Amino acid sequence: MCAMGARDGITHVVAAVHLFHDGKCVPVPHIDRELARLKAALVKDGQGLEISAATETPIMEDIVERIGQGQIIPLDPGGRYILLESPHAGMLGSAVVETVVRLRSCGVTPVVAHPEVSEAFRKNSRLAQEAVQRGAVMQVTASALGFALESGRRGMITGLLERGLIHVVASDAHDTTRRVLRLSDAFQCCAEALGPSCAELLFETNPQRILAGAPVLQPKPTRRRVSRLVDNWVRRRRLE
Ligand SMILES: [Fe+2]
Numbered sequence: 001m002c003a004m005g006a007r008d009g010i011t012h013v014v015a016a017v018h019l020f021h022d023g024k025c026v027p028v029p030h031i032d033r034e035l036a037r038l039k040a041a042l043v044k045d046g047q048g049l050e051i052s053a054a055t056e057t058p059i060m061e062d063i064v065e066r067i068g069q070g071q072i073i074p075l076d077p078g079g080r081y082i083l084l085e086s087p088h089a090g091m092l093g094s095a096v097v098e099t100v101v102r103l104r105s106c107g108v109t110p111v112v113a114h115p116e117v118s119e120a121f122r123k124n125s126r127l128a129q130e131a132v133q134r135g136a137v138m139q140v141t142a143s144a145l146g147f148a149l150e151s152g153r154r155g156m157i158t159g160l161l162e163r164g165l166i167h168v169v170a171s172d173a174h175d176t177t178r179r180v181l182r183l184s185d186a187f188q189c190c191a192e193a194l195g196p197s198c199a200e201l202l203f204e205t206n207p208q209r210i211l212a213g214a215p216v217l218q219p220k221p222t223r224r225r226v227s228r229l230v231d232n233w234v235r236r237r238r239l240e
Contacts, residue, residue, distance in 0.1 A: 001173060002042055002049050005181035010171075012050040012211065013181065014075060016083055016113075019055045025071055026055070052211070056113060058085045059099045064106055075111060076213035081137070084110035086118035093120040093127040097134055104135040111137045111210060114172060116144050116156050125156075128165045137206075137216050139168040143179075146186035149193045152234035154227075161194070164221035168210065169202045193233040194226060 005013055015038070017031050035053045042049055054075045057063060066072050067082070075081040082103070087096055096112070103110050112131060115121040115138055121128055128138055140157055145166075148157035160166045169190070173181035183203055191199035198219070206216045 001176055001181045002038075002047050002051065003045070004176055005171075005173070006047050006049045008182045008184045010049065010181065010183060012052070012207075014083075014170075014211070015051055015053045016056040017053060017073075018085075019057045019072065025066075028070060028073060031055070031073060054083050056083045056085050059087050059091065059095050063099060064102055064108075067106070067108060074108075075210050078213040079108065080213040081109050081111055081210050083139075084112050084136075086113055086115050087120045089119045091120055093124045093130075096120060096127060096131055096136075100131050100134040100136045109135060109137055111139050111168065113139050113170070114141050114144070115160075116140055122156060125159065128160055129163065132165050137167045137210070138165055139170050140166050141172040142169050142183050142186035142203075143172075145169055146189045149186075149189040149230055150234070150237075152230055158226065158230065161219075162221065162226045164219040166202060166219065167216045168206045170207070193230050195229070 002013065015035065017026055019025060031053050035051070039051060042051065052075075053073055055071075055073045057066075057072050060066075063072075067074075067079075072082055075083055084099065084103075087093070100110055115128055132138060138160065140160070145157055148155055157166070169183065169186060171179075171181050171183055173179055187199050187203045190202065201217060201219060209216050
């Protein structure tokens with residue numbers, strides 16, 4: 001996977017580990033050991049790829065306590081950002097907002113992973129806005145963004161883009177065949193449809209800022225412009 005990412009031009013991978021495995025909390029020392037092994041293997045293979053680990057944390061009542069107990073590995077060394085799993089089926093949107101508020105009150109910013117697959121976000125188009133207003137950062141998956149732009153279909157992702165509610169794009173890679181470590185296709189779609197500065201913000205600048213613990217830059221809501229640009233771009237591509 002790392003070799004695939006390096007070939008794609010990726011320079012830093014965050015290996016996100018689900019906090020629970022088989023119902024048990026994955027211990028941080030175990031993650032640290034596996035990360036060290038992976039880093040050593042990358043050096044041996046001559047892969048010049050940086051890798052760090054973080055936990056992908058579900059929404060739960062005691063999330064702040066677990067951070068305090070050191071069970072959650074943040075995205076940045078200073079602990080300013082954590083990766084928060086979108087609510088699973090059946091969970092209410094209010095749980096997202098409450099969690100964002102609770103985390104922000106102790107100085108932690110949640111990066112909400114793949115809202116586009118979450119029932120709560122899909123059912124309530126105002127939820128993403130509310131979460132962002134309360135201080136969340138929204139991350140969508142590259143393949144879903146690429147598909148939304150290439151197909152020109154109006155959907156949740158184009159709606160979020162138009163309202164300036166997408167801050168980061170990530171691969172959400174799981175393997176080398178189906179959910180792969182690749183960002184370049186989606187980056188190119190984004191740069192062609194919405195302009196290079198938008199692609200750079202979502203794929204490079206904001207991810208780098210998160211890893212450095214710096215505030216993300218807010219994308220500008222550009223409702224009409226995004227729709228028009230995507231439409232024009234899709235039409236042009238179909239004519240080619
Ligand atoms: Fe996830």
